[in-house]
Amino acid sequence: MLDTYDRKILTLIHKLSVCSQPYQVVAEQVGLSEEEVLARINGYIQKGFIRRMGITVNHFLTGFEANAMVAWRVDAQDVDRVGELLAAIPSVTHCYERDISGEDWEYNIFAMFHARTKEELEQTVKGVAEDMGVLDYKILYTLKEWKKDGRKYL
Amino acid sequence: MDTIDRTILNALQEDFPIDSRPFRVLSQEIQISEEEIIQRVGSLVDNKIIRRIGASLNPRAVGLSTTLIGMDVPKERIQAVADIVNAYPEVTHNYQRDEDYNLWFTIAAKSGKEMTRIIGEIREKTGIEKIINLPSVKTFKIRVRFEV
Numbered sequence: 001m002l003d004t005y006d007r008k009i010l011t012l013i014h015k016l017s018v019c020s021q022p023y024q025v026v027a028e029q030v031g032l033s034e035e036e037v038l039a040r041i042n043g044y045i046q047k048g049f050i051r052r053m054g055i056t057v058n059h060f061l062t063g064f065e066a067n068a069m070v071a072w073r074v075d076a077q078d079v080d081r082v083g084e085l086l087a088a089i090p091s092v093t094h095c096y097e098r099d100i101s102g103e104d105w106e107y108n109i110f111a112m113f114h115a116r117t118k119e120e121l122e123q124t125v126k127g128v129a130e131d132m133g134v135l136d137y138k139i140l141y142t143l144k145e146w147k148k149d150g151r152k153y154l
Numbered sequence: 155m156d157t158i159d160r161t162i163l164n165a166l167q168e169d170f171p172i173d174s175r176p177f178r179v180l181s182q183e184i185q186i187s188e189e190e191i192i193q194r195v196g197s198l199v200d201n202k203i204i205r206r207i208g209a210s211l212n213p214r215a216v217g218l219s220t221t222l223i224g225m226d227v228p229k230e231r232i233q234a235v236a237d238i239v240n241a242y243p244e245v246t247h248n249y250q251r252d253e254d255y256n257l258w259f260t261i262a263a264k265s266g267k268e269m270t271r272i273i274g275e276i277r278e279k280t281g282i283e284k285i286i287n288l289p290s291v292k293t294f295k296i297r298v299r300f301e302v
Contacts, residue, residue, distance in 0.1 A: 002216065010216065015206040018196045020175055020188065022207070034174055041172050041209075049216050050209040051296065053170040055195075057163055061203050069251065069258065079292075087295035095294040098222060103286040105224065105255070110288075111295075140251040140258070146236040147248035152211050152218060152262050 002049075005030055007154045009040055010049065014151045056150075064114045066121040066141070071107030072129075073136040079109065085132050086111045091124055107138055155203065158186060159194055163203070166195075170207055210296075218262045219269050219289075223276075224255035226284035232257065235280045244272055255286060 002010070008030045016022040023041070027034040044050045059067065074082045079097050086095045086109065094112040115121035122139070129135055155163075161184055171179040177195070181188040198204040213220050227235045232250060239245055239259055248259035263269040277285055 010209070010211065013209040014211070015208045016170075018192060018199055018207065020177060020192060022176065023172075023174065038172055038174065044209070045172075047215070048212055050211050052210050053172055053208065054168065054210070055163065055166040055170060055207045056205040056210075056298065057167060058202055058205050061201075062163075069249075083292065083294035092295060093298045094296050096222075096290040097292040097294070098288040099291050100286075100288055103288065104284070105286045105288065110222070138253065140253045142249050143252055143256075144250040145248075146250060146257075147240045147245060147259070148205070150210070150246050151243070152213060152216070152246070153243055153264070154216060154218070 002154065005032060006040065006044075009037060010044065010154055011151065013041065013050075013053070059114055060145075063116050066113075066115045066118045068113050068121060068125075068142060069140045070111050070113055070125055071138045071140065072109040072111070072134050073107045074109050074134055078134075082109055082132055082134055086128065089113075089124070089128060091115055091121075107136075113139075155198075158190075159198060159203075162186070162191060162194055163198070166207070210298075213262045218264060219266050220260065220262045221269060221273075221287055221289040222258065222260050223273065224253075224286045224288065225257040225259075225280075225282050226255050227257045227280075227282055229256075231280075235282060238279050239276055242272055242276070244268070255284070 012026045012029055017025045023037050024034045027037040083095055083097055086092055091113050092111045096110050098108055098110055100108050113121055113125060125139060129137055165180060165184055170176055173179050177191045178188045181191055236248060239248055244261050244263050246260050246262055250256055251258055261272060263272055
């Protein structure tokens with residue numbers, strides 16, 4: 001169970017200060033020792049509350065200009081095989097099975113592909129599709145980012 | 155960006171140390187002084203190459219309920235609809251895409267009930283009728299790493 005300190009820490013560590021002791025800054029804001037904050041963060045990783053601590057780069061600015069959500073139409077019994085194959089591709093950052101029941105949409109596996117050019121992206125997707133034997137898919141290119149703010153409110 | 159910046163970016167994408175002096179830990183690995191790393195990381199943040207340093211939360215593990223919404227929005231209304239959607243702090247990502255369903259956003263809400271309320275409000279405030287709600291059933295991969 002999360003206590004009040006955990007909720008504060010989990011919100012604050014979404015974006016750390018760039019300084020020599022960023023966790024000390026968090027500790028002062030929540031009113032705990034730095035040691036306690038570090039111990040709690042290690043606990044969050046062990047419990048799976050956070051996946052990792054790291055930096056998030058702006059992939060547009062680092063040369064990954066072609067970004068697309070590719071949606072695949074996959075039979076229920078084939079979902080795990082396809083999901084695992086997509087997950088193994090380095091240029092795929094996210095891959096999910098989604099519940100499409102009752103919705104006006106037929107594609108149940110979603111994978112985010114990133115590449116330096118559209119040609120590179122399409123070549124990768126086409127190759128993967130043929131390897132998997134799943135030829136019914138849609139490439140939804142990112143035209144504009146309206147929001148990206150992964151902060152969570154706990 | 156030079157080679158040293160790239161080394162720092164690639165190293166920190168892998169793992170940001172959970173240590174009192176995280177940049178000092180890194181400085182021992184890549185043989186660049188702690189001060190220089192902090193200064194370079196600061197510039198990379200200012201230049202928006204680095205969006206942030208911090209935790210990637212697993213929303214479900216901390217009790218949040220999440221979904222992906224697709225909306226079919228008339229082109230001339232995109233900005234107005236995106237503004238309504240983005241006003242919700244629970245909306246974490248929102249992208250325009252080249253499909254009939256052209257606005258796609260993710261929501262992380264405190265409960266299923268909250269989720270239903272937010273989607274209902276967005277439907278009402280925007281007046282958009284073609285909305286699809288696609289909660290995730292299974293996560294196969296989340297690994298955001300770009301070799302720079």
